[in-house]
Amino acid sequence: MSETPSVETASSARPARSRAWLMRTYAGHSTAEASNRLYRRNLAKGQTGLSVAFDLPTQTGYDPDHVLARGEVGRVGVPVSHLGDMRRLFEEIPLERMNTSMTINATAMWLLALYQVVAEEQGADVSQLQGTTQNDIVKEYLSRGTHVFPPGPSLRLTTDMIAYTVNHIPKWNPINICSYHLQEAGATPVQEIAYAISTAVAVLDAVRDSGQVPAERMGDVVARISFFVNAGVRFVEEMCKMRAFTEIWDRITRERYGIENPKQRRFRYGVQVNSLGLTEAQPENNVQRIVLEMLAVTLSKDARARAVQLPAWNEALGLPRPWDQQWSLRIQQVLAHESDLLEYEDLFAGSHVVEAKVAELVAASEAERERIEEMGGVMAAVESGYLKSQLVSSHAGRRARIESGEEMIVGVNCFEATEPSPLTADLDTAVHTADPTVEAQLVDAVQEWRTTRDGPYCHPRAAQALRLLKEAAASDANLMEATLTCARAGVTTGEWSEALREVFGEFRAPTGVSSAPVAVPAEAGSSLAEVRRRVEVTAKELGVGKLRLLVGKPGLDGHSNGAEQIAVRARDAGFEVVYQGIRLTPEQIVTAAVAEDVHCVGLSILSGSHAALVPDVLERLRDAGGDPDGPPGGTEVPIPVIVGGIIPSADAEALREAGVSAVFTPKDFGITEIIGRIVDEIRTANKLDPVEVPA
DSSP states (O other): OOOOOOHHHHHHOOOOOOOOOEEEOEEOOSOHHHHHHHHHHHHHTTOOSEEEEBOHHHHHTOOTTSGGGTTTTTSSSBOOOSHHHHHHHTTTOOGGGOEEEEEOSTTHHHHHHHHHHHHHHTTOOGGGOEEEEOOOOHHIIIIIOOOOSOHHHHHHHHHHHHHHHHHHOTTEEOEEEEOHHHHHTTOOHHHHHHHHHHHHHHHHHHHHHHTSSOGGGHHHHHHTEEEEEOOOSOHHHHHHHHHHHHHHHHHHHHHTTOOOOTTTTOOOEEEEOOSTTOOSSSTTHHHHHHHHHHHHTTSOGGGOOSEEEOOOTTTTTSBOOHHHHHHHHHHHHHHHHTSSGGGSSOTTTTOHHHHHHHHHHHHHHHHHHHHHHHTTSHHHHHHTTHHHHHHHHHHHHHHHHHHHTSSOOBTTTBOOOOOOOGGGSSGGGSSBOOOTTHHHHHHHHHHHHHHHSOOTTOSSOHHHHHHHHHHHHHTTSOHHHHHHHHHHTTOOHHHHHHHHHHHHOOOOOOOOSTTOOOSSOOOTTSHHHHHHHHHHHHHHHHTOSSOEEEEEOBTTOOOOHHHHHHHHHHHHTTOEEEEOOSOBOHHHHHHHHHHHTOSEEEEEEOSSTHHHHHHHHHHHHHHHTTOTTSOTTOOOOSSOEEEEESOOHHHHHHHHHHTOSEEEOTTOOOHHHHHHHHHHHHHHHTTOOOOOOOO
16 A cells, blocks of 8 residues: 655645746946946846847937937937947857847847847857847837838838848847837727737738748748737736737738748747836835736736846836846746746636637727728828827826726825835935936047048948948848948948938828827816816917917937827817927927927926936027027026926926926826916916916
């Protein structure tokens, strides 16, 4: 008779564990050298892949000394201006053994070329390189704003990259179809699925129709298409969203492209959980939000993420420090290595609740995708403004629900009473502060690089390489080889982009503001109705038909969600709104303010460049206001200027001292109240008495 197993023996018989997902931290700042040190520290802490954040000039194709790069260099990521920067970025990191994700889109081909050349210099076998370039330009037109070229040429760059990598870097993911930023811009789960799948279809159709990849190799193309998604705090719905994504992708790749191998049809995705929902108020609550959002993409084995990166708890306050990023990495490691999650098959297989929700998401997403197909596909839907207006409308609806209390945000519109947080006792040390001297150093460095790169043994020289690039762009040649030639010749990021701008032109995406429907009706007795009354009274007292508000996005920050919501609500409150979209210089903003004779200028900056750009706008407004005898650096501004963004408290105080009338940060979630404050500032600037409150 066999003995009964002991408790110790029985409990030790645990199931085999599944392989954990890649653990990354989205990181990069200041300089290539500083970012390299950060990467090596993170890898030593157990991070299993790299996720490179590039600064905005690099993402939008400008060198550090370009006028639009002012205040942006090294702010939200690492600047990479040429091959020398890329060498320093990956010094002592063997690229052949690394899995590197690069968040780069319009200039993706250029950054991949630099990466490949550095790998070659390290002696790596290029065919063994593993990683991902985001390279989804559609979502840049809709949400993040780092697009450069028009849709057609942008799709060509993506197509050429895919064809090149399939043949030369077969383990590389040449595109990450990116629904993450769509959710940040207000997309519902249905819109996120429909718009991302529509983008993937446009890309695959373009590759198939280009003739660069034989029909029998389309399975290899499909197998390297990856997705980058968002997971919000409604984690049950988000988990079902991922199962719906998986089901739709499997069917489309089989039916539309004839891919029979189920491994090639697998929905492969990485995730950065939601940053839109992180709050400045009671920021310690962001930790549990991040954990719940991570569960949405890890609990379901059949639709589990292949790579995960988590934001830090303090990202609504400013740039996270290395310790904050380490905390987020440890959250992943505890789930993967301490819990028993990876010991089980899919936990939700057979759940009628989950199956019903997935079916609902699939049906609604496919209906929206078919609507886009009827318009001529995703590129046509971008150019018509349809997709942007839908996102602006969805985001406006969400903001309205938060303001009404229908959608509860703990610490923001409910449960606001709180004990003082030791995490934010000293706000100035609770976030990373960029060194303001770095930008000047990098400007000098890129100028020196241009001066010294064309040595006696350098062939081809940069000018010749750029000429070859423009010739290739004007033909139907694959642009990757000409781009590699530029990388080896020492061409800079700005020069590569400018050469293609000369051939392809640039593109200003629709803003979606004018066509967005009313999200908050001005019903009698409502807050918006009262603000509308104050707008009308003020306009009448000033002797104008309507108050005019200019909403400006100076610099390269393309996160326009906040600016769009202010513009839409101001429009609904009775303002005439001047909004020209993203990527404007202070000079352009002031010129528009003067030409339109506006009563207030609102600036939206989330990239950290406010310290450089806002004072420039103020000074230009002073000059335009006709006060040549005013003291240099004085604070009298002819019209009120308000600023919104992720602005540390010390910076906010400095801006007010410089002449800014009001500063709004993420804790100021009431848009109608902000519009009311704008009216107050206009009245104060024009020495009008307060509007009487009706009895």
